[in-house]
Amino acid sequence: MTDAVLTLNAGSSSLKFALYERQNKDDLVLSLHGQIEGVGTEPHLIARDPAGAVLAEHRWDDGSARTHETLLTWLLDWIRDHLGGDKLVAAGHRVVHGGPIYDAPVRITPAVIETLEKLVPLAPLHEPHHIAAIRAVASVRPDLPQVACFDTAFHHGNPPVVSRLALPATLRQEGVRRYGFHGLSYEYIARRLREVAPKLAAGRVIVAHLGAGASLCALRDGRSFDSTMGFTALDGLIMGTRCGALDPGVVLYLMQYHGMESAQIESLLYHESGLLGLGGSSDMRTLLASTETEAIEAVESFTFSIARWTGALASTIGGIDGFVFTAGIGENSAPVRSHVAKRLAWLGVLLDETANQTGSGRISAPGSAVDVWVIPTDEEAMIARHVLEVLVPATAESRA
Secondary structure (H helix, E strand, C coil), rough: CCCCEEEEECCCEEEEEEEEEEEECCCCEEEEEEEEEEECCEEEEEEEECCCHHHHHHHEECCCCCHHHHHHHHHHHHHHHHCCEEEEEEEEECCCCCCCCCCCCCCCHHHHHHHHCCCCHCCCCHHHHHHHHHHHHHHHCCCCEEEEEEHHHHHHCHHHHHHCCCHHHHHHHCCCCCCCCCHHHHHHHHHHHHCCHHHHCCCCCEEEEEECCEEEEEEEECCCEEECCCCCCHHHHHCCCCCCCHHHHHHHHHHHHCCCCHHHHHHHHHHHHHHHHHHCCHHHHHHCCCCHHHHHHHHHHHHHHHHHHHHHHHHHHHHEEEEEEHHHHHHCCHHHHHHHHHHHHHHCCCCCCHHHHHEEEEEEEECCCEEECCCCCCCCHHHHHHHHHHHHHHHHHCCC
């Protein structure tokens, strides 16, 4: 009998999932992945094997399934049938915010859920959906162990000078500080870097997670020392629809002279800004293919922000030995990588453009002072590994 681990990433209208099977003590192999779109309206599930072939597709168009509980009941039943004689031993959840409390993955208990509820004010757009999925699984399969894996945990050891905000002590005591996000992605890259370039992994590396959400992380000896996201996932780089770093005076201006309330400002900064606000599209492929001035300027602003923040993070770790591109844009857009490299030429970055077009492994030229890599990220695999690390003793006891 083979053990299997389910990973879940719940959003406002979607639920991404992946199933990993444990081949031996340390190896996890992706069995399937997919997502349910239209949660709360007309859900549509599609599951694929690792090669992309469709394994299952299901639509709920009669209004009968609009809750996480109903959808996860169907998904867990289907996974049970799909596994046959194998066994689903646990579920792992991506949870955006662990606050100042959680610095590592934890097994979910009623007390943990209660604590996560208290962290909702730190991530009101994300945390409630994670909690809803956790509660749904607990209701449907109360016997199934669950593990919360936090996007903030990898940055938990950042130096105080990095995490501290220049605000009154009362606010700092409430947890208003810089946290950093995309931690599961950065942790995965740090581990992969130790496998493919161990000498570089022990040095000073900046990782660029470039997707709809985008950020940079400064690593030293595989540990996070600084990142561009702060108290929220709005800070730092320009993103698909998020503004990135912004003078807080702009928010005051919007309130005082445009009469905007918090919900309107939230929508503006999270959903109407970034590449969309600059160039009319949040899709980098569309912007790169366009000859419109606004699209060209959007790409320019995006790559400028990456180079600008790279300089800032390099100061945190005392220089830079390596630079890694990852996530959707980082892994797939050779033009963006080329633009960024040109802006970082002052650091000694030099790309091998043939390797850059291939977009795999090391893409820096032999004479580059900085090793540049493209490494695909896998947050789901990181979650599955954490689940086993947390629950191996428990699962071993249950089979004894």
